[in-house]
Amino acid sequence: MRGWSAILAAVFLAASHVGAFDWTVIKFEGRDYVPLQDVARFYNFIQADYSYDHLQLSNTVLRMQGSVNSRELYLNGLKFILSFPIIGIDNRPAISRIDLSKLVEPVLRPARIQTAPARTIVLDAGHGGFDQGARSVRGNEKDFTLDVVLRARDLLQAAGYNVRLTRSADVFIPLELRAAFASYQSNALFISVHFNSGMRADAEGIETYCLAPRGVPSSNDITLTFSDFRPCLGNVRDPENIALATAIHTALITRLGVGDRGIKRARFVVLRDNTVPGVLIEGGFLTNAVDDMRVANPAFRQNMAQAIVQGIEAYNRAVERGTAGSAGAIAKGNTAPPLSSSINTNSAAAATPGSIWTPFSNDVYALPEAAK
Numbered sequence: 207m208r209g210w211s212a213i214l215a216a217v218f219l220a221a222s223h224v225g226a227f228d229w230t231v232i233k234f235e236g237r238d239y240v241p242l243q244d245v246a247r248f249y250n251f252i253q254a255d256y257s258y259d260h261l262q263l264s265n266t267v268l269r270m271q272g273s274v275n276s277r278e279l280y281l282n283g284l285k286f287i288l289s290f291p292i293i294g295i296d297n298r299p300a301i302s303r304i305d306l307s308k309l310v311e312p313v314l315r316p317a318r319i320q321t322a323p324a325r326t327i328v329l330d331a332g333h334g335g336f337d338q339g340a341r342s343v344r345g346n347e348k349d350f351t352l353d354v355v356l357r358a359r360d361l362l363q364a365a366g367y368n369v370r371l372t373r374s375a376d377v378f379i380p381l382e383l384r385a386a387f388a389s390y391q392s393n394a395l396f397i398s399v400h401f402n403s404g405m406r407a408d409a410e411g412i413e414t415y416c417l418a419p420r421g422v423p424s425s426n427d428i429t430l431t432f433s434d435f436r437p438c439l440g441n442v443r444d445p446e447n448i449a450l451a452t453a454i455h456t457a458l459i460t461r462l463g464v465g466d467r468g469i470k471r472a473r474f475v476v477l478r479d480n481t482v483p484g485v486l487i488e489g490g491f492l493t494n495a496v497d498d499m500r501v502a503n504p505a506f507r508q509n510m511a512q513a514i515v516q517g518i519e520a521y522n523r524a525v526e527r528g529t530a531g532s533a534g535a536i537a538k539g540n541t542a543p544p545l546s547s548s549i550n551t552n553s554a555a556a557a558t559p560g561s562i563w564t565p566f567s568n569d570v571y572a573l574p575e576a577a578k
């Protein structure tokens with residue numbers, strides 16, 4: 207990119223630490239960016255390819271792919287929507303600092319999130335009562351969501367979890383009440399189940415949302431607005447939120463074999479006003495013929511319930527490794543700043559193969575086509 211007034215400044219964070227990682231921070235249009243070269247070094251990606259505005263970082267277990275001017279980032283083929291596009295300065299691709307700290311870091315190193323595994327799961331069946339949600343000839347969103355939730359409840363209870371439902375019947379519950387109900391639970395996760403409707407009949411696939419960090423646009427918006435800077439209760443759970451979304455979305459995509467629309471951010475009321483880690487699943491489009499046929503099939507909904515349980519278990523295992531202090535991959539003295547006050551920066555370590563968690567333990571995803 208030519209003509210950009212990039213100010214290159216090497217910032218030495220935690221400089222007093224011997225062996226501290228020296229992140230390069232690039233200012234562009236008032237925002238901080240970090241070169242992917244630094245990301246590759248920090249997370250031990252031994253191969254890095256930046257040709258033709260496409261980038262690919264890889265090691266033996268992990269592959270990160272993206273493109274300059276794109277918000278799509280793929281990790282082992284799983285799709286994430288970044289808060290800001292990757293930029294290219296002097297042929298060097300760079301990722302926004304907030305995406306590094308609020309997405310890459312918690313997703314690659316969930317064991318470092320300071321939180322406890324959850325024993326209570328709050329399941330939230332979208333819509334209800336007069337609010338039918340999306341509709342198709344095969345049924346209403348409110349009925350499909352309740353069915354998935356009841357199936358997931360049975361599976362979770364059998365696995366020993368405490369389960370709370372925001373609704374267990376066809377009734378209307380205001381969004382604020384759902385979030386408040388979840389926030390009242392301790393040591394809990396919040397899983398909201400929805401199905402989508404699209405303006406276009408060819409819109410299909412599954413997307414998983416978690417709360418947008420403060421100061422970034424929602425995934426479905428391009429530009430920032432003033433309201434994006436409003437503090438939200440749920441932002442205290444930023445690292446957990448994205449880790450949970452990663453675990454749940456991975457399970458959904460791999461189990462259900464449906465289109466991957468990505469892990470996205472939004473400020474939905476049930477996520478925004480919620481103090482427990484939460485996600486909102488859009489499990490397919492009732493306005494798409496193929497998705498609609500799938501969702502109407504009880505076997506699909508059972509499979510979706512199983513994926514939810516699988517995702518919760520993967521999340522719990524990942525954060526448990528951190529609380530148990532048994533990650534085994536923390537190299538003392540290898541200090542590096544994940545650039546966020548919400549993340550402990552005292553003893554960072556690279557995402558060595560041994561620290562890879564369930565979603566990335568198997569490279570089961572198809573290679574995404576190079577983004578256009």
Ligand SMILES: [Zn+2]
Nearest residue numbers: 332339400401
């Ligand atoms: Zn809905």
